[in-house]
Amino acid sequence: MSSVQESGCKSIRSDSGLVEEHPCYSEGASHRYARMHLAVAPACNMQCRYCNRKFDCANESRPGVVSGVLAPAQALERAGEAMGRLPNLRVIGFAGPGDPLANRERVFATCKPVRKRFPDVHLCLSTNGLHLPEAVDGIVGHGIRHVTITLNALDPEVGAEIYSWIFWRKKRRRGVEAARILLEQQLAGMSALLARGVLVKVNTVLIPGINAGQVSEINRLVSDAGVFSHNVMPLISAPEHGTYYGVMGIPGPSEAELQQVRGLCQGSARLMTHCRQCRADAAGLLGMDRHNELLPASPGGSRVIPIHRPRREPVANPVLLAVASLTGETVDTHFGHAGFFRIYRVSGDRIEALGERVVPQYCQGDDRCVEENHVLNNALNALHDCQGVICSRIGYTPWQALLARGIAPVNRHAEQSVREALRQTALMLQAREGAAIPMAAAVGMQ
Helix, strand or coil: CCHHHHHHHHHHHHCCHHHHCCCCCCHHHHCCCEEEECCCECCCCEEECCCCCECCCCCCCCCCECCCCCCHHHHHHHHHHHHHHCCCEEEEEECCECCHHHHHHHHHHHHHHHHHHCCCCEEEEEECCCCHHHHHHHHHHCCEEEEEEECCCCCHHHHHHHEEEEEECCEEECHHHHHHHHHHHHHHHHHHHHHCCCEEEEEEEECCCCCHHHHHHHHHHHHHHCCCEEEEEECCCCHHHCCHHHHHCCCCCCHHHHHHHHHCCCCCCEEECCCCCCCCCCEEECCEECHHHCCCECCCCCECCCCCCCCCCCCCCCEEEEECCCCCCECCCCHHHCCEEEEEEEECCEEEEEEEEECCCCEECCCEECCCHHHHHHHHHHCCCCCEEECCCCCHHHHHHHHHCCCEEECCCCCCEHHHHHHHHHHHHHHHHHHCCCHHHHHCCC
């Protein structure tokens, strides 16, 4: 047995609760103990083709979606409420909606008070691994004993088919170069965690026709390294989720395909088969999510209200909306990539096209997204009188900036009909106005 394996095994033996009380590391624990995810990590450092983050989504059950992003103080309050409602809560984790290690300051700022207030709860974290090596000291120092790394390919040529880009050393990288950098970081970080006695689980998304031939090789590698558990999970690719694979019609595996690939995984790492591919704000037992019951109060005392509420009768006021769409037929453009927005007035069943407004692109080409405030401000100024902006995707910074101006960012209609997106968004905004719900409170962000 290698020194890395010995270190990991000693850690497990010295604290059996690491396994026995964590529902993702033990199927038996999944029936007895609850876990919760604190959604304090909005930003991501890469784009996986199976992922579409949503910051205001209450009705999808998949990774990368939350009802609202929490500030660290809100997260502590949410954890406190969860402990009161879930006496079997044993694990508090960080899983998104972006990558926790792309939000290290927010995550670690949350860990410290949570660990102090709830010393018997296990802390865990899930990451794509891009920034893992430089984060190991912080992970260990903040008492995080469980880390999950998503590793989908060992061949950079295959990885290039899974990842659209990574943001590495202030530059957007693509293709084989991006996949190679990511793999090197994942393997280096995994080795460093194991050497420090952290219990490591590896997730692999099975994507038929792309990485099926890589999964057994991944299993063998991570088993030899001393990883405790390997979770081979199916691609989720429903078109309505707005992911690249979903929009392109690439299906997930059948149950038979999934079982066949899992059957080829013969390494020593425990094969996890009870994963429920949870939301980034999940709470409760696996498969029995109760996140909607745990709405935190803001530091000022007002409740944070989810965006999805029972509809009231909409008022008749017309709604002015901007849409990021190249074709005018579908919602097909990222907010940061839009060079213009189509402007519409929606009143009842009537949709009136008013023209286009040219804006500076917040993301400039393939290499970078501009961080200077004036670039984003100029785009926002052009949309100042709109009540909502509909786009296929949007980053957290412009999302917050729109909210600060009272403009609703809407990214739930990717690749859907512009007209249908306009109708649904107008109804949502009219219902919110009728209920007198403040914009920032309604989406649960600060």
